[in-house]
Amino acid sequence: MTTGTAAAQKKSGIKTLAPGQILFNEGDAADSMYIIQRGQLRLFRPKGKGFVEIAVLRSGEMLGEMAYFDPESKTRSVSASAITSVEIIEISFNALEKTMAGLNPWFKTLINTLAERLRKTNERVRALENNSVGFSSDYRFFQSADIVKMLSVMFLTFRSLGENRDGKWSLNYNKLKTYALEIFNINEAKMEEFIQLLTDEKLIEVTVDEMDSSKVFSTREPDTFRIFQVFFNTQRSLRDEKKLIITPKCEKFLIKVMEECDSLPVVDGKVDIEISKIAAHFKQYNMGITLDDFEGAKKAKFCGEYRMGENGSISTTINIDYLRKMYPVIRFMNALNRVNESKAKTNP
Structure with a gap:
């Protein structure tokens, strides 16, 4: 069986990704699209030594579909990686083609027209990015300013909006998200990665509210975020030789x-x-x-x-x-x- 035939006959199915695992990279050959069943994925585009953050996708959203509608290229236009553990449904373009063939002609034309407009918009965005100033060689995903800002948000929201029950502070994710994204203007992909890091380091626990199925964060020591924030803010103002470095x-x-x-x-x-x-x-x-x-x-x-x-x-x-x-x-x-x-x- 040839490579082309194998790609054409690729079957759909369920895939799982670990936190940080790459689903696909910009420029990879594309032969399927995905629907997220559980978890969160980060879309980004490498640039210089850093990344341009595109979006964070969650349960119920799809990705990878643009490669199907792009008549000039069957490659990925962005990179995608898992922020949390992810479960996705993979739908091969072969299966999608069979579905499209069964649609009414007018509906198929509508879908193709919308996809073409979106593709052209993406090209204009890409052109603007290419003309912008790139990241420096010392680019870091989490910059010092990002860390200080996110730790401040964690401390302020837990203390002002959280509930203290039996020595354990709880905070609804939607309240944190409002402060982080809309008031402090923190990049969503970075905030999600930061929350995953806090979870991995057992600084917060994540549960699900039985009433509305929303996520709830909890911690016994919200003042820890304040202590960390003071430390990282102090580090920012120090000369390199004065900073705390523990390998x-x-x-x-x-x-x-x-x-x-x-x-x-x-x-x-x-x-x-x-x-x-x-x-x-x-x-x-x-x-x-x-x-x-x-x-x-x-x-x-x-x-x-x-x-x-x-x-x-x-x-x-x-x-x-x-x-x-x-x-x-x-x-x-x-x-x-x-x-x-x-x-x-x-x-x-």
Whole structure:
């Protein structure tokens, strides 16, 4: 069977996507359209080192249909990726062609006319984008200003519009959406990705209201958003050499340090610990983490200077109270970095 025949006979069916998974890229060959049964998809167009955000599609909406109506190109005009877990129905163009063939001629003409007008509008938008200023080489999906703004929205809406029941704050998604999109003018795709990140990091829980089937967010500590917002806003005003930078390897080192400190005496918020034992642990399990990876912790003042023992051991004093206070910020900061890195990999 030839490739062309295989494409023509492609069957329709249900597909599932994991968060962040690409459904298709701009320029890919197109042989089917999709209807979203569950979840959310982000439409975007790579540009320079960044992206032009097009839209966020939800349950009941369709995508990929324009390639069927475009007589000049059977390729995707945008890229699409999953924001949440997604379940979609794939309808092959072969099956769609059979359906179109059975329509009344006047209705088929109406559909083709509307599709052609939309295609020309898309071409004009694309031309305007190509003539606009591109993103710089240090483009990030989540910019510092975006993060500060979204954290502010989370804190303000939970505190002003949320309900506190038995120490747990709940907020209807529609209220958050109104503030985020209409008042703070936050990009919808970024807000949805941010909510997914908060969910993954267990900073919020998402449930469904039994009365109207709308989404409800809940958290026990809305002040966490305020703490994060202050931190990221402060980071924005600092010179690069003054910013808190904890690498993923350093973060793993800090996790092990906190575990070891649990069994050691704390004096004035500080713990004396033999740091070389932890380095030996990583070496034993071939984890590729050394004392050099702990330098970021020293710079951040999570520990004091190293002390050499007579047997070659290395000890230091951990500012454990300060470390435990800052660790949630470190974890969230690195989670944001991972999202930015994953977005960059989709457009090298």
